[in-house]
Amino acid sequence: MRAAVAGATLPDHQPSWEFPFYDSGHDEFRARVRARLADAVLPGADDWERQGFIGAAGWRALGAAGLLGEPHDGPGFLRSAVLLEELGATGYAGVRSAVGVHAYMAASYLLLFGSEAQRAAWLPAARRGERVTALAITEHQAGSDLSDLRTVAVPRPEGGFRLDGHKCYIANGTRAGLLVVLARTGAPREAPDPPRRAPGGGNGLAGASLLLVDADAPGVVRRPQPMSGYRSADVAEIVFDGVDLPADALLGRPGRALLxxxxxxxxxxxxxxxxxxxxxxxxxxxxxxxxxxxxxxxxxxxxxxxxxxxxxxxxxxxxxxxxxxxxxxxxxxxxxxxxxxxxxxxxxxxxxxxxxxxxxxxxxxxxxxxxxxxxxxxxxxxxxxxxxxxxxxxxxxxxxxxxxx
Ligand SMILES: Cc1cc2nc3c(=O)[nH]c(=O)nc-3n(C[C@H](O)[C@H](O)[C@H](O)COP(=O)(O)OP(=O)(O)OC[C@H]3O[C@@H](n4cnc5c(N)ncnc54)[C@H](O)[C@@H]3O)c2cc1C
The missing domain is CATH 1.20.140.10 (Butyryl-CoA Dehydrogenase, subunit A, domain 3)
Incomplete structure (x- = not known):
């Protein structure tokens, strides 16, 4: 089927030879992904919009359809590029955000910086849609500029950390089983000279680390923050009130969050x-x-x-x-x-x-x-x-x- 707008044909169905990066295998994959999305997303998406999240059965269906485990890098990433475009084309930005955060954005931190044990503990269940992941970076006073980050993970004498802070606008916030959390684990130092820019534009992420937090741990409190759009993305605020974390909660080396x-x-x-x-x-x-x-x-x-x-x-x-x-x-x-x-x-x-x-x-x-x-x-x-x-x-x-x- 070729879609047209006011008589002009949309270019999404052009054969792959017009794109030097894709081959006919990607065309076939695109057709398969569309069919799987039609089965796994479209029947439930309006209900997910109304309830504000993708339910457990929905996540498992996405996992069973193979939509949560395509490669993050290497030549195989082009399959992910096809999948992401098709996921967006379902027209449900809340769903695309939830899946994008779970299968790509939060998962990428595990893939890039996680140990073998951390990956083995979380990724297989995430790919099956049995364990949802979220990325908890933003705070009320630290959005585009992260330099006023206030969530702290204080090292405990007996090992591990004690986590306190308040995150907001977190997609998959109430349903996630695993949170990738940005927090200070050391004292913020003076800004380096010349300052290194944090991704959000600030330069105050010295002493900040990324941590894996079990969302069901005692002291984690989650509240929905319903938005005017992205309704099925399960956006929530998350409070950490003295959450005890084991030493292996650290993702990569301490103090490396900026990089x-x-x-x-x-x-x-x-x-x-x-x-x-x-x-x-x-x-x-x-x-x-x-x-x-x-x-x-x-x-x-x-x-x-x-x-x-x-x-x-x-x-x-x-x-x-x-x-x-x-x-x-x-x-x-x-x-x-x-x-x-x-x-x-x-x-x-x-x-x-x-x-x-x-x-x-x-x-x-x-x-x-x-x-x-x-x-x-x-x-x-x-x-x-x-x-x-x-x-x-x-x-x-x-x-x-x-x-x-
Ligand atoms: C639907 C949705 C899902 C989200 N999901 C997540 C999530 O899963 N995890 C997470 O950690 N966060 C999430 N966020 C938060 C998101 O990352 C922040 O909203 C974003 O970083 C902007 O921060 P802020 O909202 O505090 O806006 P602010 O930083 O206060 O910025 C407000 C406005 O100021 C303007 N502005 C910003 N920077 C500049 C600049 N340099 N120069 C000029 N003007 C500027 C822009 O118009 C911006 O919208 C989500 C947000 C939304 C809306």
């Missing part, structure tokens, strides 16, 4: 960008169907020039961003993804999603405001994409400061 985040966040931006590219396709498909069906002054709404030009601008941007995202995915598969490229993908894809959602909603008229409509969902979801995993302004700073490649 760990700098490495992992480029991957996170790429993942968020690929998901958003798929989301834009879903929005354009909604728009295309409406423009063909809605009659205006004796013809389809999509035939009017004022509308066609808006659609042409969106298609031009979509085509450009999508191809650049594929290029970035290939760079990552070669171990060559850089901050600037990852930031461009995330910035352009999520900002395009906002523009596409606004045009889609406006051209739907009142239909686009019906609370339960897919159009209203993509409209309310789009803005969050420009905030989560790095606000657009922060990404612009990173792009401006990064060396040209």
């Amino acid at each position: 760990q985040l700098m490495r992992a966040l480029d991957f996170e931006r790429l993942v968020a960008g690929l998901l958003a590219v798929g989301g834009v396709r879903h929005t354009l498909e909604l728009l295309g169907a409406h423009l063909a069906a809605r009659r205006m002054r004796g013809g389809p709404l999509g035939a009017r020039q004022a509308v066609r030009h808006q659609v042409a601008d969106l298609l031009a941007e979509y085509d450009t961003v999508r191809r650049y995202a594929h290029h970035a995915a290939w760079l990552h598969s070669q171990g060559r993804l850089d901050t600037r490229t990852a930031s461009v993908v995330k910035l352009r894809a999520t900002e395009l999603a906002v523009g596409a959602a606004q045009t889609c909603a406006r051209l739907h008229g009142a239909q686009g405001y019906l609370e339960d409509s897919a159009v209203a969902r993509v409209h309310r979801d789009a803005l969050a994409g420009t905030i989560a995993a790095g606000a657009s302004e922060l990404l612009r700073d990173l792009i401006a400061e990064a060396p040209a490649t």
Whole structure:
């Protein structure tokens, strides 16, 4: 099936030879992933939106469909790139966020910095969808700028740590079994000279570490933070009130969080960008169907020039961003993804999603405001994409400061 918007064909079904990074095997994989997502996500997604999270059966279905265990790096990552785009194209940004955080963003810290024992303890169950993971970085006063991080993990004389702090806006927050937590394990030192920028723009992550925290441990308190969009992402605040952690809770070496985040966040931006590219396709498909069906002054709404030009601008941007995202995915598969490229993908894809959602909603008229409509969902979801995993302004700073490649 080839989708069209106001008479112009979307490029998502072009044969693989038009993309130097993909082969016919990726085309077949894409078709399989679409079918699996149709089985594992679409039947339950509206219920997940209403209840605010993916239920345990939903996670297990995602795991059984093989959607939680595709490679994070190497040539196999291109399969993940296909999967992420298709997951975004389901049109449920809350689901894509929950799965993206679980299977890619949080899991990447285990894969990059975890010991053999830590990986063995958590990853197999995560891939089966039996144990959900979350990434707990943000605090009320420490979002884009992490330098005022206040969660502390104080080393105990008998070994291990005592964790105290308050995280917020954490996807998979109430359902996760494992939390990857950013906390200070040592005294913050003076900012180095010249200052090393934290991923969020601050330079105060000295003495910070990443820790694995069992979400069911005594002292972990979780409360839902329902959002206007991303409703099935299970966003929550998490309080750590004197949580005892074993010594092997530490992920990698102590005090290395700045370097760990700098490495992992480029991957996170790429993942968020690929998901958003798929989301834009879903929005354009909604728009295309409406423009063909809605009659205006004796013809389809999509035939009017004022509308066609808006659609042409969106298609031009979509085509450009999508191809650049594929290029970035290939760079990552070669171990060559850089901050600037990852930031461009995330910035352009999520900002395009906002523009596409606004045009889609406006051209739907009142239909686009019906609370339960897919159009209203993509409209309310789009803005969050420009905030989560790095606000657009922060990404612009990173792009401006990064060396040209
Ligand atoms: C749906 C959703 C899911 C999330 N999931 C997670 C999660 O799983 N784990 C987690 O740890 N966090 C998560 N977050 C939090 C997210 O990482 C933060 O919202 C983000 O880092 C921005 O921080 P903030 O919200 O405190 O905004 P602030 O840092 O207060 O920024 C507010 C606004 O200021 C502007 N701004 C920011 N930086 C600059 C700058 N350098 N120059 C100019 N303007 C700027 C931007 O418009 C920004 O939106 C999630 C957020 C959302 C919305």
